[in-house]
Amino acid sequence: MKKPLVIAALLITAIAAWHLLDLGHYLTLEQLKAQQAALERFYQANPLLLLALFFAVYVLVTALSLPGAAIMTLAAGAIFGLPTGLLLVSFASSIGATLAFLASRYLFHDAVQNRFGTRLRAVNEGVARDGAFYLFSLRLVPVFPFFAVNLLMGLTPIRTWTYYWVSQVGMVLGTIVYVNAGTQLARIESLSDIASPALLASFTALGALPWVGKWVMTLIKRRRVYAGWKRPARFDRNLIVIGAGAAGLVSSYIAATVKAKVTLVEASKMGGDCLNYGCVPSKALIKSAKVAHQMRHADRYGLHATVPAFSFKAVMQRVEDIITAIEPHDSVERYTGLGVDVVKGHARIVDPWTVEITGNDGSSQRLTTRSIIIAAGAAPLIPALPGIEASGYLTSDTLWETFATLDELPRRIVVLGGGPIGSELGQALARLGAEVSLVEMGQRILPREDSDVAEAARATLEADGVQVLTGHTAERFESKGGERALIVSHDGVQRVLAYDALIIAVGRKARLSGYGLEELGIETERTVVTDDYLATLYPNIYAAGDVAGPYQLTHTAAHQAWFASVNALFGQFWRFKADYRVIPATTFTDPEVARVGLNEQEALAQGIAYDVTRFDLHELDRAIADSATQGFIKLLTVPGKDRILGVTIVGHNAGELLAEYVLAMKHGLGLNKIMGTIHSYPxxxxxxxxxxxxxxxARKPERLLAFVERYHRWRRG
Structure with missing residues (x-):
């Protein structure tokens, strides 16, 4: 028998014996009064023995969560007096409570966390951060049953030593009251004579003291942060948003919707990187490349394969036309119509409540505001390699304008970086006819994905003609006779990659300079440092989107914007912590790579147990009909449960397929719910x-099925 079952059986036996033998009748007020004189005589004759017995029984009663601890506390005062009784009960109750806590943790913690871990994440984080405060408050208020506190806290991550010493300190006041009452036992008719409403109200007030103290300390800290700055008597705006990318647009939209006076400042194009340089133009290019690929392989669909004839300038014009079609959604005119004051220019934070705006037309103004949201986005990261300044490099931001001026697609293209951006662009340009070399310093492309996913992506890129060079380090750039080249090394051997166009796609860095952050002392690392509420050092200055991290995704920026704007406008009443539990991401190679939650390498790194289930798309009827059988779905679930830990999909329209899992994980729906949902065929x-x-x-009940088989055999006669 397993140890937890043995311990549980012993506990159940002890509790059952207590009730069956009616041992509880010895721990009543009437019995205590009747036996008080005899106990006092025994104490006079055998002081150490009674002290030891009383201590042991008190620990046992508390550890087993048996009724009677209050009566024993009274007995301690009646028999031993206040000083000795207080010392005895204080330690016995704390040790017994800790034993009950440990029993709960040993028996139930893992099972509860495995089943409800996602739902309890906020509780776990709160206890890890403020567990001592929570416990101290509960210990001060006798309204909360102490046995329930012991059992429930055992399910949380609070440390055992912290639990013991906080219990020891927190229960002292209540222990004093009961032990002192015991010294006047003759006057007590019932326990309600001790725990009067007035006394309980006093303890409740005491329980609130730690939180009042914490609030006061927060207030003092806030005052220190703002010391030296003069707060305006009135404000021109409720909110100023710096940057009109996804985070800035959503923040200003929310502010205008709730009738706040908001100014949105953007120095460049409305819509930010996603509309103008990232998501929209790249997906437009990818679509054109995909059609060219389908034409080249039309024989897969029973058609004549043909080499696509096209004008590269027309392809780039289509990209520009698509941006133009979407621009009105993010335009100055639209947001002005919504009630947002849009200013084209550069913003710099002068003090915690003042923003100086230098307009693109040369104008200048200063606006005071109650709150500020920094949504300045990110820019391509340029590695410090020898010769890079003369390399003629392009980035995901600059290649669109440059390519729009070309009549022909560059013949030889080197892409430095094998992440999502490099992989997407490399495949698309190869499908349009370029000779593409993709250079990645790591051992695989898409390094955040599992190895089987990365290998599947690599295989499709190579099938499209991309030369994938993993494990290659970029050394320097050279230019000889008008020809430019990137020198890379692999296992000590150098290689020359000549190119007509070079695209740097090694990552993006937050835009941190020029906004006054340094002067205000706002901490920055790779991003603006914020708390769980997206607030910076100054509680009225927030950051959202790529500039805040930890994800560089348009939809995550919009998600953060909700928290930042609501906290900025209504934080004086209630603030919301940014929720990153279910963040989907898609790499738009063909086939796509989409993921939400954990993958295998992350689960292993975090020590999270998991089961894996895989379904290959070549078994799906619609995939077969569409000749889109490449790829698979890989599910990670809690061992023995249908709760989803993470999903990775490689396949046609993987980003669309992922949505069902995002919904399921967000709302705690397991695989049984998905299996019980009707899906259209095919x-x-x-x-x-x-x-x-x-x-x-994989989890069918074999024993039950064997029984059912015998039943059907019997039914057949």
């Missing part, structure tokens, strides 16, 4: 149901 979405079926099939 669709790619059926794959989500089938992988749930694979999970269920």
């Amino acid at each position: 669709t790619m979405a059926e794959a989500n149901k089938y992988v749930a079926g694979e999970w269920k099939k």
Whole structure:
């Protein structure tokens, strides 16, 4: 028998014996009064023995969460007096409570956390951060049953030593009251004579003291932060937002919706990187490249394969036309119509409540504001390699304008960086006819994905003609006879990659300079440092989007913007912590790579146990009909449970298929719910149901099925 079962059996036996033998009748007020004189005589004759017995019984009663601890506390005062009784009960109650806490942790902690870990994450984080405060407050207020506190706290991550000493200190006041009452036992008719409403109210007030103290300390800290700055008597704005990318647009939209007076400042193009340089133009280019690829392989669909004839200038014009079609959604005119004061210019924070705006037209103004949101975004990271300044490099920001001026696609293209941006652009340009070399210093492309996912992506890129060079380090750039080249090394051997166009895609860095952050002392590392509420050092200055991290995703920026704007406008009443529990991401190679939650390498790194279920798309009818059988769905679940830890999909429209799992994880729906949902036939979405079926099939009840088989045999006669 396993140890937890043995311990549980012993505990149940002890508790059952207590009730069956009616041992509790010895711990009543009437019994205590009747036996007081005899106990006092025994104490006079055998002081050490009674002290030891009393201590042991008190620890046992508390550890087993048995009724009677209050009566024993009274007995301590009646028999031993206030000083001795207080010392005895204080340590016995704390040790017994800690034993009950440890029993709860040993028996139930893992099971509860495995089943409800996602839902309890906020509780776990709160206890890890402020567990001592929570426990101290509960110990001061006798309204909360102490046995319940012991059992429930055992399910949390609070440290055992912290639990013991906080219990020791927190229960002292209540112990004094009861032990002192015991010294006047003859006057007590019932326990309600001790725990009067007035006394309970006093303890409740005491329980609030730690939180009042914490609030006061926060207030003092805030005053220190603002010391030396003069706060305006009135404000021109409720909110000023710096940057009109995804985070800035959503923040200003929310502010205008709740009728706040908001100014949005943008020095460049409305819509930020996503509309003008990232998501929109790259997906437009990827679509054109995908059509060219389908034409080249039309024989897969029973058609004549053909080499696509096209004008590269027309392809780039289509990219520009798509940006133009979407621009009105993010335009100055639209946001002005919504009630946002849009200013084209550069913003610098002068003090915690003042922003200086230098307009693109040369004008200058200073506006005071109650709150500020920094949503300045990020820019491509340029590595400090020898010769890079003369290399003629392009980035995901600059290549669109440059390519729009070309009549022909550059023949030889080197892409430095094998992350999502480099992989997407490399494949698309190769499909349009360029000779693409993709250089990645790591051992695989898409390093944040599992190795099987990265290998699948690499295989598709190489099938499209991309030369994928992993494990290659960029050394320097050279230019000879009008030809430029990147020198890379692999295992000590150098290689020359000549190019007509060079794209740097090694990552992006937050825009941190020029906004006054240094002068205000706002801490920056790779991003603006914020707390869980997205506030900076100054509680009225927030950051959201790429400038805040930790994710550089448009939808995450918009998600953060909600928290930043609501906290900035209504934080005096209640603040919301940014929630990153379910963040999807898609790499738009073909086939796509989409993921939400944990993958295997992350689960292993974090020591999280998991089961894996996989469904290959070549078994799906719609995938077969569409000749889109490349890829798979890989699910990570809690061992023995249907709760989803993470999903990775490689396949056609993987980003669309992922949405069902994002919804399921957000709302705590397991694989059984997905399997019980009707999906249209034939669709790619059926794959989500089938992988749930694979999970269920691997866990079918073999013994029950064997019994059912015998039953059917019997029914047949």
